[in-house]
Amino acid sequence: MPKAIFWCVGIGTLTMFVCGYVGMLVVPDWKDYIGNENWMNTVLFQVSKMTGGEGFGIFFTAGYLTELAVFNLVATAAGARLLYGMGRDNLLPKSIFAKINKKWKTPHWSILIIVTIEFILGISANMTTLSNLVNYGALFGFAALNLSVIWLYYVKKKGESSIKLGSQANWSPKGAQHIRYFLLPLLAFFVIIYVWVSMDKLAQIIGTAWLVLGFLYLVIKTRGFRKLPPQLHL
Known part of the structure; x- marks a missing residue:
């Protein structure tokens, strides 16, 4: 499963890069449009019309x-x-x-x-705010995911080793393994924070307000975290 995820991300990235590059080859004077926000928002239509x-x-x-x-x-x-x-x-x-x-x-x-x-x-809301608002939840989830790796392996120390190492329970990284389980997740977290800070301010306000409301609702459902929240079964 992890290998399939890496393959999907790699193929998707390559496909988008190639399509974007080939599409921009159609526009010889693209530097004249790069600062035009309306043109950038409709670039696919513009390229299709030029083609x-x-x-x-x-x-x-x-x-x-x-x-x-x-x-x-x-x-x-x-x-x-x-x-x-x-x-x-x-x-x-x-x-x-x-x-x-x-x-x-x-x-x-x-x-x-x-x-x-x-x-x-x-x-x-405008297109920029809507796209950033959609990304707010994704960025928060990715940030939490990277921090959870560090929390699992270095704070709780209840992580599991890779399949190559025999899937050992309560395993702790050693040597160069710290790059994978600590350095890379920490670096990814700060990259996500940088992207989040650069988001549209209105999207940040709406997303944060929604996050706070969700947190308060969780506090109420768990009676101040004194009991577990209800389980969702899909």
Whole structure:
């Protein structure tokens, strides 16, 4: 599984780099547009129009909008399914999020809540803020993941060694292994913090407010961390 993850990241990075490089070759005077934010936000459309003319640009736009619609449907369904699971297992109010529509057999309240939030954000925030807001949660998760590696192996000392070393329990890194289990996670954490600081301020405010609300809700559900939170079963 870890090797498959590395292969996916490597192939995805190479594919995006090659596609971006080949696409920019179509624009010989790209330096004239690099400071134009509107042009940068529509660069795929601009490249498609330069490549195949106005007709191909329209064709690309139609396909792009269709892809966005399909992705939004899938993302909304996945989010609604997650909220339903959280409601069913009493992580969220069960009377709302675990409610199933009798006719369509769908968690309709979860879907309506997601669509309402999407609509409000869509008409009140710009593209930069929305993209940074999406990345806020991902960056927080990656930062927590890297810190958890250090916490597991150096604070709790309950980590497991790699398969090559026999998957030993309560294992502690030695020698050059500190690079993998301490130095790299710590470096990744600071890189993520640097990216986070560079984010749009409004996205930082909204994301942090949502994080604080989630933390306070966790405190309430665990009665001040005196009991374990409800378990989510997917």
